[in-house]
Amino acid sequence: xxxxxxxxxxxxxxxxxxxxxxxxxxxxxxxxxxxxxxxxxxxxxxxxxxxxxxxxxxxxxxxxxxxxxxxxxxxxxxxxxxxxxxxxxxxxxxxxxxxxxxxxxxxxxxxxxxxxx
Amino acid sequence: xxxxxxxxxxxxxxxxxxxxxxxxxxxxxxxxxxxxxxxxxxxxxxxxxxxxxxxxxxxxxxxxxxxxxxxxxxxxxxxxxxxxxxxxxxxxxxxxxxxxxxxxxxxxxxxxxxxxx
Amino acid sequence: xxxxxxxxxxxxxxxxxxxxxxxxxxxxxxxxxxxxxxxxxxxxxxxxxxxxxxxxxxxxxxxxxxxxxxxxxxxxxxxxxxxxxxxxxxxxxxxxxxxxxxxxxxxxxxxxxxxxx
Amino acid sequence: xxxxxxxxxxxxxxxxxxxxxxxxxxxxxxxxxxxxxxxxxxxxxxxxxxxxxxxxxxxxxxxxxxxxxxxxxxxxxxxxxxxxxxxxxxxxxxxxxxxxxxxxxxxxxxxxxxxxx
Numbered sequence: 345x346x347x348x349x350x351x352x353x354x355x356x357x358x359x360x361x362x363x364x365x366x367x368x369x370x371x372x373x374x375x376x377x378x379x380x381x382x383x384x385x386x387x388x389x390x391x392x393x394x395x396x397x398x399x400x401x402x403x404x405x406x407x408x409x410x411x412x413x414x415x416x417x418x419x420x421x422x423x424x425x426x427x428x429x430x431x432x433x434x435x436x437x438x439x440x441x442x443x444x445x446x447x448x449x450x451x452x453x454x455x456x457x458x459x460x461x
Numbered sequence: 462x463x464x465x466x467x468x469x470x471x472x473x474x475x476x477x478x479x480x481x482x483x484x485x486x487x488x489x490x491x492x493x494x495x496x497x498x499x500x501x502x503x504x505x506x507x508x509x510x511x512x513x514x515x516x517x518x519x520x521x522x523x524x525x526x527x528x529x530x531x532x533x534x535x536x537x538x539x540x541x542x543x544x545x546x547x548x549x550x551x552x553x554x555x556x557x558x559x560x561x562x563x564x565x566x567x568x569x570x571x572x573x574x575x576x577x578x
Numbered sequence: 579x580x581x582x583x584x585x586x587x588x589x590x591x592x593x594x595x596x597x598x599x600x601x602x603x604x605x606x607x608x609x610x611x612x613x614x615x616x617x618x619x620x621x622x623x624x625x626x627x628x629x630x631x632x633x634x635x636x637x638x639x640x641x642x643x644x645x646x647x648x649x650x651x652x653x654x655x656x657x658x659x660x661x662x663x664x665x666x667x668x669x670x671x672x673x674x675x676x677x678x679x680x681x682x683x684x685x686x687x688x689x690x691x692x693x694x695x
Numbered sequence: 696x697x698x699x700x701x702x703x704x705x706x707x708x709x710x711x712x713x714x715x716x717x718x719x720x721x722x723x724x725x726x727x728x729x730x731x732x733x734x735x736x737x738x739x740x741x742x743x744x745x746x747x748x749x750x751x752x753x754x755x756x757x758x759x760x761x762x763x764x765x766x767x768x769x770x771x772x773x774x775x776x777x778x779x780x781x782x783x784x785x786x787x788x789x790x791x792x793x794x795x796x797x798x799x800x801x802x803x804x805x806x807x808x809x810x811x812x
Contacts, residue, residue: 387625391615
């Protein structure tokens with residue numbers, strides 16, 4: 345994967361810094377608090393899926409009753425993940441590149457046992 | 462924000478598709494299951510912060526006892542978030558752009574009450 | 579701890595069975611789904627604490643703006659935990675007795691390192 | 696439900712107080728931290744279910760590969776829920792009684808739409 349960026353979240357990180365600055369939210373944005381906020385958003389995302397069958401869950405982003413909500417919750421999770429990484433000084437692209445390399449060794453091709461991290 | 466991509470996760474999405482293909486993991490990767498896996502990873506991330514003060518939490522990515530773990534967990538969260546969005550057919554860049562626009566209206570500049578989404 | 583019940587949740591388990599019966603909810607109450615619902619409720623609980631300092635968090639149940647919400651969320655978590663245990667056929671009193679016995683060995687008295695389970 | 700206790704967790708609450716006292720853990724047990732710890736335990740519980748079908752999830756407590764783990768994780772969730780409620784001064788029996796009464800009004804008998812809290 346040399347030379348290829350798996351993800352680029354730099355513009356979002358900057359936008360979120362600006363957003364926080366303009367609202368004096370830095371006082372709240374400790375990594376501990378942001379990790380909690382991330383949890384809360386994932387909880388809201390999960391609630392969209394909890395009573396659906398796996399098959400029904402495939403259509404959540406197409407169903408007009410849930411499409412907007414699922415997009416919003418995915419966005420919220422991304423927002424807090426990028427903000428948390430930024431505050432911690434973690435380069436998400438590097439972190440995910442390293443993790444995928446480790447996963448390639450841990451889960452050899454052809455092994456169909458699901459990943460447990 | 463016209464014309465600017467806040468995030469680009471397309472290479473990671475492709476890498477994860479390939480990874481799943483090579484291990485026959487598509488059978489497990491329903492949105493419902495991926496939402497659960499995302500939850501599990503966020504739980505592991507939160508465990509790194511739970512007994513720390515907010516101030517201590519600032520140093521998690523520098524402390525050699527936790528630096529690797531926090532990078533790995535942030536990466537795992539991103540992996541499942543991107544995989545889930547991809548399986549659902551949600552464009553994360555568009556979703557987060559729309560959400561930030563909505564947040565700008567919901568939280569006017571200068572309002573220092575923290576976001577509750 | 580021989581002879582002492584640490585918890586008794588039997589009446590709640592029965593009440594929840596009846597509640598589910600009367601609404602034909604058994605179709606939704608697989609362990610997988612209930613584990614997701616539990617996650618969602620914990621997410622709502624965490625949101626009450628995310629922007630508070632540890633000290634502020636002490637007063638959440640006394641503050642009239644959050645007292646009702648925190649009681650409701652704690653109750654919701656208990657409801658899904660008891661329902662999930664009941665559907666799985668797990669005796670929570672026995673499970674928690676065994677776990678505390680194991681924790682006593684794992685965390686000797688006087689060891690002030692916090693529990694990581 | 697007058698006169699009937701839905702749950703009695705008082706012995707567990709006392710046992711956990713003693714356990715924390717003997718290890719000087721009170722310094723860590725702010726409600727904020729305990730809410731995070733609860734999240735972490737729920738994450739570990741969810742990981743047991745994430746790749747299972749709903750039908751497979753029914754057997755988790757009988758399958759010898761997962762029976763111990765699921766009992767332990769359910770116990771851990773209960774431990775932190777009871778500890779958190781105790782530190783907050785919330786009477787879980789009263790809270791759950793009130794919540795079920797509210798749910799009875801919110802979800803009339805015969806309404807088979809699943810609860811979203």
